[in-house]
Amino acid sequence: MLDTSRPNFRAVGWRVVTAAERLQELQRRIPDLADEWTGHPVVRARKETPDQFELSLEDWSRSQSASARTLTYLASEVLHHARTALDYCAYHLVWLDSGAARSGTKFPLVNEASKWGKEKRRSIPGVTAEHAEWIGEIQPFTGTDWSGWLLELSNRDKHHTAAEVVPTYRCRVNPAERFADPLGDAAYFGFQVEDSRLELNIAPAMTDPARGAGLPLEATLAGILHGVVDLSNRFLTEIGYTPIEFSTPGHQSS
Template sequence: MTDATNGQDPGAPPQSKGLGRRWVFGKDISSWPMQKVAHAAQRKAELESRISLWAAGFPIENEATLSEDRRKWETRLRVRVEPPSQEWSLILGDVLYGLRSALDACVWEFAHIDGAMPHKPNLVQFPVVRDPANWDKALRERLQSVPREVAERIEMVQPFNRPLGQVAVDPLVILTDLNNTDKHRASVSVSVDPHGIRQNVSVTFDSEEASERNAPPDITYHFPSLADQALVVDARFKDPVREVRGGVTVGMRFTVDAPMGKEGIGSLTSGLVQNVHDVLNFIAVGPASPEELAEMSGQNDEGWLPVDIQADESGRTFTTSARQDDSRQSS
């Protein structure tokens, strides 16, 4: 007789958490989840390519002007070609959906492994749980017929394993929130924001006294939303300026509104793709066994420098450092 939650035999001897059977995608279990990740990565590359193509056309210029009384100097943005933000946002939505559905597809495969059948298949999905008090319910409903070791591995990657202040920035939470926003509320918008101003400007006056009166310069830097004629730099002078040489360069950052604020689209999508790929592999393979950890640390192989492997409180993150062992060092 098996447990109704995860197909575990109540009479079976206890095992270390997450250890047990291992599966290989494409051999022991369908490669469909990993193909979804690969497709999401492909759409991510397409998004980056389209952004690069737009940027290569020099769609934005900086225009500097000196006021008639020569006491005010400004630099404004001139937008020659508007960014196709809506098109980019649609592609980003595809990336998010592909990654989230890869997680769900993986759980679905394991819920039907070896002929298993969930009693409420419409509830089966990859759970993302922020509060450990909600885990038991997620286990019963979302992982109904998933093998015990797989359910334990999924528990080990849950956001609630992080310190409380880091739960909101867990990649699984970010992915879930962005995907839900894109599906149920509004599009997840990709935007172009001025980011980083480099200045190479020299100002000359009619006299040394005027130069001294205007030191240090009275300059304000702005980081506006991308719009034609948006003010970027304005400088005010006490005396008329004879000449202004040089100018400023305004960098552009391609961002998306994430739970922790605006995030660069490249780093965000790269991180999410890598995280989902790693989570799927961990679910299929599980943590290293004590024997494997011993082998990795060199305890069973002469000539290897011993390594201390320390797990953090979650039991999932390991830090390593080499130990100096006199018995292994040459004299």
């Protein structure tokens, strides 16, 4: 049983572990998804603007893909558990620093520096100046990628619709080699596609159209979890808890 009579940060670790398990399951399911998505890229350009390529997907079966839906909801769970871990951290940190449990706390994440002071006072009242500084250092307005991704994606996932897994293709074409349009439009040239590969992104960004199809799925979710772990461990080790250990291929956190 979890001791609820005093600040207890163990639930932070539980949430992070669950998020990591969901991410690992998502990674295991990606090959299933690739097998189900049978589309292939078509590259074409209008004859009057042959250097302005258009990419489309022929015979695309994404809407019927059960694995696509599974990945979307696994990604949603990763985001939910990561955000909740931070909220737990904020609640118990306020309790620890102020000496009293308080309702209405949450982990503040803001995009604008001008809103930080108000949000800090409202969300984490009573925390020490040092702890508030640690939280301020990783705010999206400081340029911290992982917290900005978490704010954007979790807000979309919670309030609008699930943070969708979006397929994209990368490929090479030789612009000097032009063929008849594969879709049969005489106003277009077609180009031979080479070295095409499927890549998965997460949710088109709401605030930055320059990101196009979204953020890289696995790297973004892993980056968020590493950020949550690294920040949580600053508090946990100071208090005397064993730090959370979490690793993904190419990364290590402890």
